[in-house]
Amino acid sequence: MKKIFNLIDAGLGRLIFRNDNNFIINLYGSFKRFLLNDVNKKNNFFHSGYIFSGKGNLNYCEELKLYINKFITKNFKKNTYNYTIPNNKKIIEISKKLFESNKTLKSHLKDIFNNKFIISDISIYRNFHFEAQNLSNEQYSNFYHCDHYLKTMFKVFIILDDVNEKNGPLFFFDKRTTKKIIPKYYKNRTNYVSDLDRKFQASKFTGKIGDTLICSTTECLHKAGIPEKNKMRDIIVYNLFNFKQTDPWHYENDLSHTLSKKFGKIKI
Ligand SMILES: [Fe+2]
Numbered sequence: 001m002k003k004i005f006n007l008i009d010a011g012l013g014r015l016i017f018r019n020d021n022n023f024i025i026n027l028y029g030s031f032k033r034f035l036l037n038d039v040n041k042k043n044n045f046f047h048s049g050y051i052f053s054g055k056g057n058l059n060y061c062e063e064l065k066l067y068i069n070k071f072i073t074k075n076f077k078k079n080t081y082n083y084t085i086p087n088n089k090k091i092i093e094i095s096k097k098l099f100e101s102n103k104t105l106k107s108h109l110k111d112i113f114n115n116k117f118i119i120s121d122i123s124i125y126r127n128f129h130f131e132a133q134n135l136s137n138e139q140y141s142n143f144y145h146c147d148h149y150l151k152t153m154f155k156v157f158i159i160l161d162d163v164n165e166k167n168g169p170l171f172f173f174d175k176r177t178t179k180k181i182i183p184k185y186y187k188n189r190t191n192y193v194s195d196l197d198r199k200f201q202a203s204k205f206t207g208k209i210g211d212t213l214i215c216s217t218t219e220c221l222h223k224a225g226i227p228e229k230n231k232m233r234d235i236i237v238y239n240l241f242n243f244k245q246t247d248p249w250h251y252e253n254d255l256s257h258t259l260s261k262k263f264g265k266i267k268i
Pocket of ligand 1: 141145146147217222
């Protein structure tokens with residue numbers, strides 16, 4: 001019975017909302033978001049699903065990079081292509097300063113959410129090159145997907161390197177393009193047409209260190225690009241939830257994947 005329900009839930013989600021999320025989670029997320037935001041407000045974010053959003057302070061980026069370098073020097077393993085740097089008090093403190101230093105980001109978040117959001121988690125990653133031959137070798141979210149969370153979740157990405165096409169930038173499609181792709185060209189994370197990037201001209205998050213992107217990753221198909229040989233890419237990702245609370249750092253001492261799950265998953 002549960003299997004049939006899941007199949008219908010998945011099918012309807014793709015048919016009606018045309019993203020890679022099931023019907024119930026889409027419906028509940030849309031409803032929650034509708035209650036929290038002024039639908040008459042003029043901004044393009046809810047329409048396109050993403051916005052480039054200024055630049056964080058270079059010194060904080062460099063400070064975080066020192067922690068990344070230190071962690072990887074200590075924990076380097078052959079055949080490991082993605083490192084997540086464990087958060088500690090100092091890293092969270094610098095990450096917070098970096099976030100707050102981006103005035104454009106702050107102003108966009110006010111325009112889009114009227115500052116009704118909280119940060120539930122922070123992740124810092126370094127990706128290295130690996131040989132990806134086909135759709136069977138996923139090392140670090142390098143297959144197209146939408147995040148399987150309520151659409152009250154958004155992500156803020158700040159690149160901690162100068163990133164060009166060779167560094168494996170984040171690839172993503174806006175909401176409109178995602179809606180075009182889903183019915184015909186995308187079944188699931190491991191089953192979609194192989195030349196999506198070219199067919200629909202994926203956007204790539206390239207730029208200079210500190211550059212920032214806000215993206216509705218539950219509605220926009222996206223993937224991590226793979227750096228070329230001897231290249232890498234560092235990035236910090238903030239998980240945000242549209243929320244009643246207007247202090248973004250309300251959960252500063254509890255940031256975790258578990259907290260994101262608490263706010264972003266539903267139990268049926
Ligand atoms: Fe993702």
